[in-house]
Amino acid sequence: MDRLMQSIRIGINEKIYVKDPESSDLGKRIIEQSILMIDEMGFESFTFRKLGEQIKSNESSIYRYFENKHKLLLYLASWYWGWLEYKMVFATNAIMDPAEKLKKAIEILTQTVKQDVAFSHVNEILLNKIVINEYSKSYLTKEVDQENKEGYFVIYKRLVNRLHEMIVDLDNEYPYPSSLASTVLEGSLHQYFLREHFPMLTDCNETTTPTQYFTDLVFRTLNPNTNG
């Protein structure tokens, strides 16, 4: 990925934030340190007051960037999915063969995250851990329909849709391409969680990866089109 991505920015719905955290030093510190703190203490224990102390800024200053910590989580999640989407599109763009293309996409979407030097103030490894542990909480709310309407989940939906399209390209007779796509994305987070906390409920471990499991699952399930 290297230098090429230095100037790439993840485009996030402007309604999620009050002031763009990318637009100032304080904003970047909010993002950087909130990632460290949410990973460390979990989303429920994390507060703007504590974040203020950590970055030696003021609680009320943080509120000028995000209405509340829920919106901050939506921001971090959108950033993460946007970043993954970029990596996936980049990696699969040149592949013509539908099977190879889908295989690569699943690989990118389900593999363990490695640090990406392109975005200095975002720790992608920790962000991936946060998404595994906290993403569900961002949509399992009473406000989900309203927030969905306002476009807070567009990036994630677009990503599922891209996978959906690749599935259809490989097998246009498979009746559940959307469900399979959402299962891979959500299920991947879940398998990582189980590996960490409920190893009896998964076959994923040091030697077997969620990528192997889902690649196998998808390719057992689909029957490639025969009409060239």
Added chain:
Amino acid sequence: MDRLMQSIRIGINEKIYVKDPESSDLGKRIIEQSILMIDEMGFESFTFRKLGEQIKSNESSIYRYFENKHKLLLYLASWYWGWLEYKMVFATNAIMDPAEKLKKAIEILTQTVKQDVAFSHVNEILLNKIVINEYSKSYLTKEVDQENKEGYFVIYKRLVNRLHEMIVDLDNEYPYPSSLASTVLEGSLHQYFLREHFPMLTDCNETTTPTQYFTDLVFRTLNPNTNG
């Protein structure tokens, strides 16, 4: 199911509660009304104070049954999984053919819940909705390992394991039976959620059910044993 189950009790880990809510009228009202309220207002807005008002009892009296609302959620979830487990074992017990048995199990575990007259103070339809919308929050916490050690998730784990065994019985060469089992259970909740809030991300709707999707997925994936 009918009368036979009138006397069946779901055995829940005693550490989850301070005092068994099944042991008194107040306890049963706590369960009954908390299900209605959590469904109605969502888990974050639900408080013991509000529950106290609703059941015309005292906040501090509720604390004599459950340490906090997190424990109450663990209780409700355990009850739900225990109930489902019972239904599944009951329905599959007599089936000898591994394929038929697994098919029936997936059907029970992923189908829409209908009211069960056997447990008068528990509304299973609402409880199912609560599990869809809130169950993840019960384990996506920093305390999950400690609570797992204390056995708060045994029923769920046992259920996944039962499904795992049925998968192995049908295809003992399939390399990911645990992951497939956990994917079916967790994925089913997720597909129901998507159907309700993100219909673009699923193929499940009025005519297509999560049961059809997962039955198809599992049977495309497995290759039945040939050695009788």
Added chain:
DNA sequence: CAAAAATAACAGTATTACTATCATATAATA
């Protein structure tokens, strides 16, 4: 009927999730 147990009523505390006001530092511009 007495004693024990359960429940209710009420008060109190630390923390959370904000909102509001005002002071000060920094940057933009006239």
Added chain:
DNA sequence: TATTATATGATAGTAATACTGTTATTTTTG
């Protein structure tokens, strides 16, 4: 360079939450 926006910091305040504690009253049980 002086003026003036704008961003940030410091401080205070509020309603609600998530409890704990004490005492009074009711209910159950032996």
